[in-house]
Ligand code: 5GP
């Protein structure tokens with residue numbers, strides 16, 4: 001299903017032109033308009049899912065297989081030195097377009113791209129609380 005108000009639905013469906021580097025029945029991979037690095041691309045499912053919570057398992061699996069293939073192909077073609085796969089869900093996590101997508105970010109020595117976080121501390125109390133909730 002597509003969402004008529006969603007820009008990534010329009011791009012994935014070909015209604016809005018994009019710099020497409022890969023396309024099949026289920027996905028389109030496009031260059032990001034505001035790239036973190038040379039070759040930064042986005043995997044867009046053609047079906048609309050707002051985020052990972054809405055995504056079905058089959059599409060989730062296929063999206064990650066495609067991410068793996070694209071990482072290899074892009075690394076070879078662009079000569080990057082490493083690769084980040086990033087996927088944001090929710091405003092608090094940095095999501096700005098609410099159509100599920102995977103960022104493919106080639107990394108180059110000295111590129112200065114900042115995706116990191118300051119390591120915190122896993123306290124005993126927190127650890128016990130999390131284990132009690134999730135195990
Ligand atoms: P998010 O912040 O939701 O994880 O990522 C959204 C990404 O989409 C951003 O990196 C942004 O640069 C990119 N973007 C937003 N609008 C467009 C667009 O119309 N075309 C393309 N190619 N990229 C877009």
Ligand code: ZN
Nearest residue numbers: 006009048099
């Ligand atoms: Zn959409």
